[in-house]
Structure formats: structure tokens, C-alpha cells
Amino acid sequence: MEEKEIVTILSAEDNLAKISLLQKLVKTQFNNCSINILTALKALSENKDMAVRFWAKKVYSSLKPTEEIAYFETITNEDLSIEFLLQKLATAQSHFIANEVLAKIFIKRDSSAFKPLVEYLKSCSDCTVIAFLVKNLSVYFPDENTLSVIVPYLKNKDDRVVANCIEGLGYITSPKATVLINQMLAHENHRIRANAAKALANKDPVATKKVIRFMLQAKDKPHFVIAGCHAASHLKSAEFLPDLAEIVANPLFSDSALNAIMAIGGESSIGYLEALAEIDDHEVKNKVLQTIKGLKGNSNLQILSNNLAEAIKSSKEGLVSFGKTIMDKAKEVSKETKPKENFIDDGSSEFAKWFYVLNGERTGPFSEQEIKSAIAVGSISENTKVWNGEGDWKEARLTSLSNLFPKKEDTLPPLSGEDVDNRFAWLIVAIPLIGLFIELMAGRELLKVYILLNVCACLLDAKKLKSAGHEAPNTFWAMIIPLYLWQRATILKQRRSHFYGWLIAFFLSILLTTGINYNLLEESACPLVSQILKEKFGSTAAVCKAVKISEEVSGSFYKGIAYLNNGNELKITIEKKENDQIFVTIPYQ
16 A cells, blocks of 8 residues: 555544554554654544554554654754754654654744744644644733734644644633634634634633623624624623613614623623613514513522432531531642732722713722733724823823824824815816717717726726715716716715716717707708609609608618608608618609
């Protein structure tokens, strides 16, 4: 069996096929082992399936030492330098070897390896290695630099990569990492959701709760609010109830908010929902009442459970008393040996001096780090009023927080609609008539020229709008001029004079085109009538003085009347061919 086929079977998901192959390798006393097969066997020796582990170890132990095995053993040597391991990583021929080398690099916790590992990650195409890297970069280098590296991989098509990213984010203390984890709680993949919940639970509870509250209050960012609801349902803290109750009335958030309240449960949840029972929205009101009913049912079950637990407890009073004595002694010993906890700013210290305005109310106090987190998740904008313990309330952009907001290249306000240059807009209005004039001069239809004039005029007008500080309508609308002019008036908040002007010009051009075409046909048909009469009656025949079209039968066939110099009238038909030739017929009179 070829090496490639062996590695394929050993790397697949079919455990029965793996066991069958491993048994064959043992029977044939397999010794021709390449580095790829070796790494596959080593990985299988830690497989969850006991039978796979057994047979993989049996094959692995039967192998004779070779140069490749010796090479493999060298990369597991703890004394190897970072430089040597990075060289081996660059030449690794399989994801088994690559991950083995990466594990040894990470264990060393050498900061000099961070940059080469990031470069290797960017060039790597093996999803197994990428998933291993994004997780362990966060575990061993949990800082803002790592966060910026792994964020793009949250959109990776491979769910293994995304799940490992989330697991790694759990080790990064940045509030941004908490926000990203919250958003992944609503992911369609169950493994990613589970990893997000696990990572969130491992975060600092105090900081995490504050970030989630900021997200629940960011009503102008629906995806933030919904992610915050999912996070609240996992943490199940009553602290979220006021914010959840406030957004229940919004149909966009009601389902997510009610699910979170249901998950939190308890009498407090029922109290908040009963206060919302008289909400105007009939559909939301029904959902609230159903949730209250469910919560009360859960509450009754909880009471029953507590009663049962109390009965069991009373029947074992002696055992509980003895156990309590032992636990008290254990706590005394624990207090004597317990190290002092690091200081955590929970918002109540002297450093928590920031307040800000939310929905017309003063909110705070918050530490500067908490304020930065609020800015990061969008709860505080540069125009939000803040107070840092001194002076008056000021907009955030006028305080020391100003450098936390993105700089705007152009702070000038856009010109008002009445001050915008409208010359090219009026040119667009006139194009139907200009196009008609050009077609008359050329003597034929020029659709391409008409389209080109419209596109050029729209591009020039869009340039004028942008220079005045406004967003221009999409250039695509240059193909549908009325919509372009309608959008333009909406953006500039102008009257729709250009829109109606264009409609008038357009219909006028159609009327003029029809009249001019009729006139040309009539002038061309008159000499032909005279020629037909002369051929039929000789030199004494009457002469046609004028032709009048009376009916358009089709796009190229007309009925008309020829007026002769002797006072008589003749009914005629006129037909216009594709090459602009005209045929006149005088039916039998």
C-alpha cells in the first residue's frame, strides 16, 4: 500500500477503517515508515477511541529506528533553541509535524517567537495548523497584538478555526475580546456557541458584566444588543434585568431579551415582566405573558425541589453537622495559607471617577478603563456628555478621551441643498432635447450617444456633490435618469424640480420626434405620388401639392391623403423600410 493512501486512511474520520489498516500493518510487520506515517501514528496514539489508541501504539512500538524517526525525536527535545525549531517548522511536511513543533515553541514562552509565528500563520493554508495556531497564540501571548492577529480568522470558512479563535479569546483580558465572544454566542455552529459560552464564563465576571450592559444599551447597534442578550442568558445575572426589560418593547429585540430573562429566572424576572404586561404591541404583549407563565411554572418546580432537598437535609442532620465541622476547620486552614488577591477596580475605588449621560440620566461612577471599554463598544460617542470629577459636563471629544475616537479627515459640514452647484443637474434635464437635436443633425437615431451624454453628465454632477460634502447617488442610476434625479433631490433635501423638468423634456422630445418624423415622411411621399400619377396618366396628370398622414398602422406603415393641384384628394399608403427607403402605394380609387 502506498504511503499517501496509508496517511489518508489514518487521517480520516472512519475509526473502523483505521483499526482494520493498523491490524494489517501489525500482521505484515510494517517497517517502511515515513515521517508522515509516523506523525499520523503518534496522533492516533492519543485518539478518543480506545481501540484506535491500542492498535496505533502497537504499530508505533513495533517500528525499527530509522533516520526519519530519529529526526522526529529531535524535535521533541526540550533543549532545542527557538531558531532551530522555527527552521524545522518551515520545512514540516505535514500538519502533524507542524503542530508538534509549534507545541514545543509555545511551551518555551519566548516573546521573540511571536513575530515569526504570525508570519507563518499568514502564509499557512492548512486549516488544522491554523486552528492550532490561533488558539495557542492567544493562550501564550494574551495581549492586544494577538487580538488584532486572530480577529480576521473569526470569519474563516472552517468552523474548527473559528471555534479555536473563540477559545483563545477567553485568555485575552481586553474588553474587545469580550465583545467578540458575546457576538459568537449566536453563531449557527453549536461548537462555536459552546466555546463562546465557555470563554465568557472564564472571563473576569465584573468586567464582563459591565461590557454586556454596555452592549444591551447600544440600541443603535442591533447586532450588539442581540449578542448582549445571548451573553446575558449564559451568565444568568439579575444585574441585566433592567436593561433587558427596557428593550423588550422593541420588536427587533423582544425575542432575544425574553429568552435572556427566562434564562435568568427568579421572582425579580417575573416582577420586571409583570410591569410590562400592559405594553401596547399586542404580539410582544402575548410573548411577555407566555414568558411570565413559563417563569412561574419554573418557580413552582424550584419550590418543590427546595422542599425535597430540605426533607433530605433534615433526615441527615447528624451527618451534615459533622461535615460542617470538617468544612469549618478546612476554611480556617485555607485562610491562613491563602495569598492576597490582586487589586481589581470594580468601579467603587477612588479611581472610578467618570460619569456619562445615558438617556438623560447620569450614569456612573466608572474607572477610565471601563469608560474606554464603553467607547470601544460604541456606548459612548464623541458627543456624549461626560464628567471626570472636575468642572462642568463636557462632550467626550473635548476631554482627555478625545484620542480614543477616530480622527475625521474632513470636519466641514456639507453645503446646504440651495448652495450646491446644480448646473450639471440642469444639463441632465436638457439631454432629451439635446439628443433630439443631435439626431436631427445626423439624420438617424444615436442611442449610444444619448447614453454617453447621460453618464458623463451624471459623473460630473456626482463630482460636484462630493466636493460640496454630500454622497452622490450610485452611478448605476445614470442608466435610469428619473431615479438618479429623485435620489439626488432626497440627498440634498431639495424640491424635485430637476426630476419633473426631465419628465417634461422627455415627453416633449417624444412629441417633437413624432411630429418631425411625420413631416419628413410627408415631404418625401409627395414627389413619389406625382411620379406615380405621371407614369399612369402621362404629362397631363395632376401634380401632388401636399401629403397628410392620417393614421399610423404600425411602426413603419402609414395611411395618408395626397392633395392634388386639380383639387382632388387621393388615399395613399406609405411604408418606410429599414434602409430609410420610402414606398408609396395608391390603392384603387
